[in-house]
Amino acid sequence: MTESALKEKLIPNSEYCYWELNDNTSYWSKAFINNLGYQPNDVTIKLDFFLNNIIHEDYRAHFKDNFYNLVRHDVDFKQNVLLLSKEGKYLEYVCKTNDDINIDSKENSKTIFFFKSKLNTHEKVRGGTFYYHETAMMTSTGSWYIDFEKKKSYWDHITRKILEYPEDFIPSLKMGLKLYAKEHQALAKTVFMECGMSGKPFDVEILMVTAHNRKFWARAMGKPVFNDSKEIIGLRGVFQDIDDVKQKEINLEKTSEIIASQNSRLFNFAHIVSHNLRSHSSNLSLIVQLIDDMDSIEEKLELMDNIKDVSDSLNTTIEHLNEVVTIQTNADQHREKVNFAATLNQVCTSISQIISTNNVTILPDFSEVKDVDYIPAYMDSILLNLLTNAIKYKHVDRDPIISVKTFVDFKDNDRVVLEIKDNGAGIDMEKFGDKVFGMYKTFHYNKDAVGIGLFITKNQIESLNGEIDVDSILNEGTTFTIKF
Amino acid sequence: MNDKIKLACIIDDDSIYVNLIRKIIETKKLCDNLLVFNDGKDGIEYFETILQNLEDEFIPEVILLDLNMPVMDGWEFIERFTAIRNKIKKTITLYVVSSSINQSDIAKAKSLSSVKNYLVKPVEIDQLEAVFTKTA
Known part of the structure; x- marks a missing residue:
C-alpha cells in the first residue's frame, strides 16, 4: 500500500478510536492505531489485516459476523474484543456501533467505536467468549435471528x-x-x-x-x-x-422394534406350543384314565385305537411347529433377486390342477416392480399359500379371479409391496380381524381348513422384517398386502 | 326325584376328546343322550332354533364348552347364549372345559354369570361324574 493510499484511509484529527465505513471502504482513526502502539506504517487499513493480525482469533468469527451484519443490514452491535498491541500483548476493548460521541462523519457512513475496557474483566470475558464459542462449535449450534x-x-x-x-x-x-x-x-x-x-x-x-x-x-x-x-x-x-445422535436413535428404535417383534413371535410360539401340546397330552391322560377304569381286556384294547389317533395328531402338530421353528432359523439364509413373474408361474404350474378345476383366473401385474431381494423358497411359499387360500375360500356363486400386483410405497421408504386380491367369500373382519394369522384359526366351514398356512406365511414375512396385512369384505373378497 | 341327566351337550372341535367323553358318559351312564357340536356356531344355532319350539326333551341340562374353536369360539358362544338363556325356563348349567391354562382366560370365564365353572383339560373321570350329578 502506498503512503498516499494509507493516508487516505486514515482519519487524522480525532481523539477517538473508531472506524468509519463508507462505500465498501474502512477508514480507521489515527487514535485507534496509536492506541494499540502502532504507527500508521505498521498496519494495513483493511478488514482482512485486522482479522488476521490484530483481533484475537477467539473473537474473529464473531466480529466478522457483526461487521457484515452492520454493513449489509444496518444491524448495530456491541462486542468485547481482544486486540494485539505492538508490544505483543492483547488489550481488551469494547466495540460498539451506536454512541452519542459526536464525530465528523460523512453522510450514510457507519461507525464502529473501540473503547478500551476500563474494567479488568479481561480474562473473565475472554474466557467467557472462548467458552461460548467453543460450545457453539463443538455442539454444532448456530444462532439465527429473523x-x-x-x-x-x-x-x-x-x-x-x-x-x-x-x-x-x-x-x-x-x-x-x-x-x-x-x-x-x-x-x-x-x-x-x-x-x-x-x-x-x-x-x-x-x-x-x-x-x-x-x-x-x-x-x-x-x-x-x-x-x-x-x-x-x-x-x-x-x-x-444432531444428525449423529438422531441417526443412532433411529437405528436403536429400529433394533428395538425388531427385538420386540421377535420377542412377541417367540412368546406367541411358546404359547402355541404349550396350548397345542396340552390338548394332546390331556387326551392321552383321559385315555389312560379310561383304560384304568375299564374292567374287560376287550374294552381296554378298544381304547388303543384312540391312542393311535392321539399319536397321529400329535405328530401333525409337531410337524407344524417344526415348520415354524425352521422359519426362525432360516431368516439369515441367503437372499437373492427373486422375480415375481417367474415365481408366480412356477407356483401356478404346481397347482395347475386346482386352478383348472376351479376355473381360476389369475391377473398378474408386475410392471411397477419386477423383482425383490428375498429368500426364494419363502416367496414360493407365500404365493402358494395366498393363492391356494384364495381358491379354497372362493365365493360359491362365482369363479375365482385373483389379481397379483406389485408396486412401490412412496409413503413408506419406497418399500416394495405385493398385493393379492380375490373375489372370494371374504372374512368377517370385525369378528376375526385379529385372528386371521393365528395358528389353527379357521373362519370357514371347509372341512380341509387347517389354519396353518397364513400363520406360516406371516412368520416367514416377519422373520425377514416385512409386514402382512389383510383387508376383507364378507361376500366381496379379500386383499392381502405384503410389504417387503 | 330323578337324579339322572337326560340330555348333555358338548361343544368342542377336538373329535378325539369328544369320543373319549362320550365313552366315559356311556360307560358310567352319566346321561341318556348327548348332543355334540364342532364349534360355537353350530351350537348357538341349535339353541336359537329350539327357542321356536321349547320342548323340554331338546334342552340339555349341562353344556361342556371349549374355548378355542374355529368359526365361532367359546367366548362368542357364551355371549350369544347369555342373550337368549332367559327365554329358556329350564336350568342349563354351562361349564367351560378348555386346555388353556392362561390365567386371564380362567379369570374371565369365572367372572361370567352364565359360567358355572372352569375345568382345565384333561378332565378327571371323577370330575365329570361330579358335574353330571351336582347339577341334577
Whole structure:
C-alpha cells in the first residue's frame, strides 16, 4: 500500500478510536492505531489485516459476523474484543456501533467505536467468549435471528457452516421453508408461525436440508423477540446439528422394534406350543384314565385305537411347529433377486390342477416392480399359500379371479409391496380381524381348513422384517398386502 | 326325584376328546343322550332354533364348552347364549372345559354369570361324574 493510499484511509484529527465505513471502504482513526502502539506504517487499513493480525482469533468469527451484519443490514452491535498491541500483548476493548460521541462523519457512513475496557474483566470475558464459542462449535449450534420489521434474517457463521452455505452468504426470508426437508416443511411452518403470531417458543427435532441438498437432523429452538410495547418484532433461536445422535436413535428404535417383534413371535410360539401340546397330552391322560377304569381286556384294547389317533395328531402338530421353528432359523439364509413373474408361474404350474378345476383366473401385474431381494423358497411359499387360500375360500356363486400386483410405497421408504386380491367369500373382519394369522384359526366351514398356512406365511414375512396385512369384505373378497 | 341327566351337550372341535367323553358318559351312564357340536356356531344355532319350539326333551341340562374353536369360539358362544338363556325356563348349567391354562382366560370365564365353572383339560373321570350329578 502506498503512503498516499494509507493516508487516505486514515482519519487524522480525532481523539477517538473508531472506524468509519463508507462505500465498501474502512477508514480507521489515527487514535485507534496509536492506541494499540502502532504507527500508521505498521498496519494495513483493511478488514482482512485486522482479522488476521490484530483481533484475537477467539473473537474473529464473531466480529466478522457483526461487521457484515452492520454493513449489509444496518444491524448495530456491541462486542468485547481482544486486540494485539505492538508490544505483543492483547488489550481488551469494547466495540460498539451506536454512541452519542459526536464525530465528523460523512453522510450514510457507519461507525464502529473501540473503547478500551476500563474494567479488568479481561480474562473473565475472554474466557467467557472462548467458552461460548467453543460450545457453539463443538455442539454444532448456530444462532439465527429473523427481523420482522426489516423483513430480514441473519445467521451467525456456525449456522452457515452447519447448513453448508458460504461464509459470506446472506440469508433471505424467502428461503424460509427451503431449509427444511419436504416432509417437515409443514412442521417448520407451524412452529415458526405460532412463535411469530402468538409468541409460543418452540423446540423441535426436524429434518433440514443444506445448501448441498444434504438432509440432516437438527434441533431447532426459537423464541419471540419483543419490543418495549410487547409486540413481537422478531424471532431468535438456534439450530443444532444432531444428525449423529438422531441417526443412532433411529437405528436403536429400529433394533428395538425388531427385538420386540421377535420377542412377541417367540412368546406367541411358546404359547402355541404349550396350548397345542396340552390338548394332546390331556387326551392321552383321559385315555389312560379310561383304560384304568375299564374292567374287560376287550374294552381296554378298544381304547388303543384312540391312542393311535392321539399319536397321529400329535405328530401333525409337531410337524407344524417344526415348520415354524425352521422359519426362525432360516431368516439369515441367503437372499437373492427373486422375480415375481417367474415365481408366480412356477407356483401356478404346481397347482395347475386346482386352478383348472376351479376355473381360476389369475391377473398378474408386475410392471411397477419386477423383482425383490428375498429368500426364494419363502416367496414360493407365500404365493402358494395366498393363492391356494384364495381358491379354497372362493365365493360359491362365482369363479375365482385373483389379481397379483406389485408396486412401490412412496409413503413408506419406497418399500416394495405385493398385493393379492380375490373375489372370494371374504372374512368377517370385525369378528376375526385379529385372528386371521393365528395358528389353527379357521373362519370357514371347509372341512380341509387347517389354519396353518397364513400363520406360516406371516412368520416367514416377519422373520425377514416385512409386514402382512389383510383387508376383507364378507361376500366381496379379500386383499392381502405384503410389504417387503 | 330323578337324579339322572337326560340330555348333555358338548361343544368342542377336538373329535378325539369328544369320543373319549362320550365313552366315559356311556360307560358310567352319566346321561341318556348327548348332543355334540364342532364349534360355537353350530351350537348357538341349535339353541336359537329350539327357542321356536321349547320342548323340554331338546334342552340339555349341562353344556361342556371349549374355548378355542374355529368359526365361532367359546367366548362368542357364551355371549350369544347369555342373550337368549332367559327365554329358556329350564336350568342349563354351562361349564367351560378348555386346555388353556392362561390365567386371564380362567379369570374371565369365572367372572361370567352364565359360567358355572372352569375345568382345565384333561378332565378327571371323577370330575365329570361330579358335574353330571351336582347339577341334577
